[in-house]
Amino acid sequence: MSCGCVVFARDGGGRAGVHPRTDPRQPGHRRGERQPRRPPSAVDGDMLAVALRRREAEESVTSIARHLGIGRSTLYRTLAAYDEAAETTAGRDATSR
Incomplete structure (x- = not known):
C-alpha cells in the first residue's frame, strides 16, 4: 500500500x-488525535439500588458487579460517585438547619 x-x-x-x-x-x-471514546456504560437506578443493598449486606464489589453484568471498575466509580453525592447532600442538610 x-x-x-x-x-x-x-x-x-x-x-x-x-x-x-x-x-x-x-x-x-x-x-x-484522540480516538473516539466508547459511550460510558450506564448504571441505571435499579442497578444502583441492587448494588447498594448488596453492599450493605457486605457482599464484595466483585460479586455484585458480576451479578449485574458490569465491570468491577464501573461499579467502583458509580459507588464512589454515589457516596460523594450522598456526603455532599448530608453536609448541605446539616448546615441549612
Whole structure:
C-alpha cells in the first residue's frame, strides 16, 4: 500500500486489513488525535439500588458487579460517585438547619 498504512492481515478476498490508527479513512488516524471514546456504560437506578443493598449486606464489589453484568471498575466509580453525592447532600442538610 502506498498510503503509509500498517498492514496487519489479509482477508480471503486479497484486500489488506489496515490497523484503524493508521488507516486514513478512520477518524483519529493522525498522531496526536484522540480516538473516539466508547459511550460510558450506564448504571441505571435499579442497578444502583441492587448494588447498594448488596453492599450493605457486605457482599464484595466483585460479586455484585458480576451479578449485574458490569465491570468491577464501573461499579467502583458509580459507588464512589454515589457516596460523594450522598456526603455532599448530608453536609448541605446539616448546615441549612
